[in-house]
Amino acid sequence: VSRTYAGGKTFVAAFAPLVSEASRRGDRIADEILTRYTEYIAHLILTVERNLPDEMDEIPVVLCGGLSRDAEIVSRLERLLSVHGRLKIECLSREPVWGAAMAAKKLAETEGSSC
Numbered sequence: 001v002s003r004t005y006a007g008g009k010t011f012v013a014a015f016a017p018l019v020s021e022a023s024r025r026g027d028r029i030a031d032e033i034l035t036r037y038t039e040y041i042a043h044l045i046l047t048v049e050r051n052l053p054d055e056m057d058e059i060p061v062v063l064c065g066g067l068s069r070d071a072e073i074v075s076r077l078e079r080l081l082s083v084h085g086r087l088k089i090e091c092l093s094r095e096p097v098w099g100a101a102m103a104a105k106k107l108a109e110t111e112g113s114s115c
Helices: 002-006 008-013 016-024 028-050 071-081 097-113
Strands: 059-063 087-091
Touching (some): 016 028, 016 071, 028 071, 059 071
Parallel strands (some): 059 087
C-alpha cells in the first residue's frame, strides 16, 4: 500500500477508471469506493454553496479532469446534488488552462479598448 501512495495523487488517480468499470460490473467494493468519493465531493460542493448569497438563483458547478470524464461519477454527483435546485453541474470540454487563457484574452481586449 505504501508503494502505491508513494506514486503520488496522479498515480493513484489513474486507477479511477478501473474502479468505475469494476463498479459497473457489480463489484461492491468498487461501488463503495465510488459512493464514498462522490459523497465527499458533494459535501465539498455543498459546503461552498452554503456560503454563497441566497440571491444567487443558479450556481454553476464546473467539473474538470477525471471528474468530468467519468460518466458514472458525474451521474452520481448529479443525483446527490439534484435536491439543491440552484446547483447546475457542467463539465469542461477542454483542459482548465483554456479558461485562464480565455479570461486573459478577454481582459487584454477590455484593457486595450480603453487606451
